Amino acid sequence: MLDIRLIREKPDYVRERLATRNGDAHLKIDEILACDRRRRELETRLQQLNADRKRLSKEIGAKRAKKEPSEELEAQVRGIGEEITKLNEETAQADEAQRNLLLQLPNLPYDQNPIGVDAKDNPEVRVWGTKPEYAFTPADHVALGAKLHLFDPERAAKISGSGFICFTGPGARLERALINFCLDLHTRQHDYLEVSPPFVIRRDSMVGTGQLPKFEEDMYGLENGEVFLAPTAEVPVTNLHREEILAEAELPKRLVAYTPCFRREAGSAGRETRGLIRVHQFDKVELVKLATPETSWDELEKLTGNAEKVLQLLGLHYRVIELCTGDMGFGSARTYDIEVWAPGQNAYLEVSSCSNYTDFQARRMNLKFKDSEGKNRFVHTLNGSGTAMPRLFVALVETYQQADGSIKIPEALQPYFGSAEIR
């Protein structure tokens, strides 16, 4: 959520920054400003009436104490009360209208973001490793999975529908090994605190991180839309400290969580539907940071580096791209995507998206810290996958496939997997 004062004071700046995104957010500014003017006008009038009522009610109390008649005053205040009730309603409506407008507005992109329209405009930031070469035509993970019985899409579809996975045997063990490998790396080497949060999320927390109100159709809802399945651990973990005032010394907070992620992927039907690449439920280890505004950009670099470390230790070739303004997510001010090479796809797969949300989410969830001068300010929230499992699984089995159809397990993962190959 953007600061209404910023919109009020620098509407041109806000419009200009928003216009670099896709969508029509920048066209909403005038409507918001009009709403804000009306809201403040109502509020000022309401406050004046409240002040009158308060003052006169005290007078009534004083008169009664002295046994003086007060009927006339009481009638007058009753009249004011009726006006207040009416005005109260109007003001509440104006408040809500303004909040709804603000909740629909995406974050301002960072001033130094590359300007662009879509994924084609995302600059490559760095590349690690090189594409592996094979003396044979590398198979894709679907073929490898079928041959080695790593997962069973048909039976998963039978119980849950298309777009769900059921890992089996060595595949299930590999999935579990990857989760544990990531958690151990971030907790032991990168000093993140592990949390294991609930996956069922209430509306206000979904609003807090920005999934609601705009993206409800992408979420799995339960209990008639009262609660939702978490689409990412970002939601429960970032909301952990919602409505709190943290001490500056506690920051930055580094949190890591493994959770399954549930996504309806509405509108994605038919796209990347083969295999494990786009599914309704997948495992992910997520990194979340709460930082001061002074350090958040630096923390984003570190967080991205922490996620990259997963791929480095597994020996997987990847590249980091920076999202241009047109391709960035709703709440993000700056995003790096990490894309791992998948030989069987002959393509890079997004396994992590590392973003600084600045105070966008903190404002929605009222998450603050007390700075060294004792002032309460909104924290900056960051998150990034560290990393998303099924695609990491895909890259790993496709990269380490051998001519005989077996799969080698990289050394760093062997203690977790329990053996050196799958055959």
Next chain:
RNA sequence: GGAGAGGUGGCUGAGUGGUCGAAAGCAACGCUUUGCUAAAGCGUCAUACCUCAAAAGGGUAUCGGGGGUUCGAAUCCCCCCCUCUCCGCCA
């Protein structure tokens, strides 16, 4: 799921219709005193919003959340959320 108890400022805790944004204590911060420490004394010590060019100042709201009764609600009534205890069920 059933029955009961409760939710007040950073914490403890008083307050059952008026002058209460809220006593008192603790913690914190500042000043004074002091050889240091300790202690004592004095003071400060919630948040959001509105008004104002800004500051100063003024104002409104907030005692879990929402609604109601009333001239007036922390206090009375209703709904919801949360916590605790007991019962039932259960991995």
